[in-house]
Amino acid sequence: MKVATKKFDEYEYIGFNDIWFTIIGIPVVTLFLSLLFFNDPNDTWFMFAKRIFGGLGFTTMYWLGIRYAMVSLRKRYDGIEHVMKRLIIIALLILLIAPIAGGLLNEIIQYFADLIDYKRIYQGGNANKVLPTYFICFFMIAIYEAIYFYYQLKASIVEREQAKQEQIRSELAGLRNQVNPHFLFNSMNTLMNIVTEDQQLAVNFLKKLSKVYRYVLENREEQIIPLSKELDFIHSYVFLQKERFKGNLEVNVKISDQYLTQRIIPLSLQILFENAIKHNVISRKKPLLIEVFIAHEKLIVRNNLQRKEQVMDSTKVGLENIKTRYRFFTEETVDITEGEQYFSVAIPLLID
Numbered sequence: 001m002k003v004a005t006k007k008f009d010e011y012e013y014i015g016f017n018d019i020w021f022t023i024i025g026i027p028v029v030t031l032f033l034s035l036l037f038f039n040d041p042n043d044t045w046f047m048f049a050k051r052i053f054g055g056l057g058f059t060t061m062y063w064l065g066i067r068y069a070m071v072s073l074r075k076r077y078d079g080i081e082h083v084m085k086r087l088i089i090i091a092l093l094i095l096l097i098a099p100i101a102g103g104l105l106n107e108i109i110q111y112f113a114d115l116i117d118y119k120r121i122y123q124g125g126n127a128n129k130v131l132p133t134y135f136i137c138f139f140m141i142a143i144y145e146a147i148y149f150y151y152q153l154k155a156s157i158v159e160r161e162q163a164k165q166e167q168i169r170s171e172l173a174g175l176r177n178q179v180n181p182h183f184l185f186n187s188m189n190t191l192m193n194i195v196t197e198d199q200q201l202a203v204n205f206l207k208k209l210s211k212v213y214r215y216v217l218e219n220r221e222e223q224i225i226p227l228s229k230e231l232d233f234i235h236s237y238v239f240l241q242k243e244r245f246k247g248n249l250e251v252n253v254k255i256s257d258q259y260l261t262q263r264i265i266p267l268s269l270q271i272l273f274e275n276a277i278k279h280n281v282i283s284r285k286k287p288l289l290i291e292v293f294i295a296h297e298k299l300i301v302r303n304n305l306q307r308k309e310q311v312m313d314s315t316k317v318g319l320e321n322i323k324t325r326y327r328f329f330t331e332e333t334v335d336i337t338e339g340e341q342y343f344s345v346a347i348p349l350l351i352d
Helices: 002-014 019-037 045-076 080-115 130-179 181-195 199-219 227-245 268-279 318-329
Strands: 249-254 288-295 298-304 335-338 342-348
Touching: 002 045, 002 130, 019 045, 019 130, 045 080, 045 130, 080 130, 130 318, 181 199, 181 227, 199 227, 227 249, 227 268, 227 288, 268 288, 268 298, 268 318, 268 342, 318 342
Parallel strands: 249 288
Antiparallel strands: 288 298, 298 342, 335 342
């Protein structure tokens, strides 16, 4: 099982399964180099075959060595943005090591050939020509890097398309979360309860409800927005929820002004608040506290944990949706922590 994982890992950094490419490529490249650099019109077929036999050892060594070096460098410096760094490092390795390695292999083969008087089969000297050595190495780099670049470009396009689809699904889900029958019923029910008691509060309630809908509609196509804008929206959303739960929901937002210009994904706070409200008991004996603050340059949304025994069916947006959308914009992770007393989610702050 470990071996299969390792091979899969290597193919991921190569860009494709190169077993047959290697098996066929080594003799083809050897033949090509023999014709290009070592061909002699006076050679017999037997002499030409000896050169092919000797060249196979050198081509195999360079091929597998370069392949190993490329995989190692890609594991350390992965991504299109590190292409130049990888190429510079591997070019220096080739210039310094390849001729030395070729010379050593030539001496080793020659030594054993002398021991068994095998000169009729092996004819040394291939490693003495530096040009074919560099040709093999840089030809391989060009081929493998071109394939790997295509693989990464294709993966990037797929990832962008997936993120776009997630964005669309999030927009629709955000709209559903606000206009679903439960939300409308709860909002209207709350409004009916307060309209006879406090008409001014009822007017404010309607204004906040209108603001919530307007925000969702105006920002459904935005990919990132200022934190200040999302917080302004969430205040309206919290106002509606507080009136619904009659003081049993507490929200504490402590964000320094220096972070307000940084950006987050729209409706991400709403999704986190919605999850907290949906999955936890909210009552006079067990009030729910949701805190929003900055820690370690991330926006933290934390609530005291008092899970319901039964919850509504999930809209399947939630945390996975947020994590997927953030992967499109940053390498920073969305951190989810659940302890005995608290549940918290840390989302990265983005710079436009």
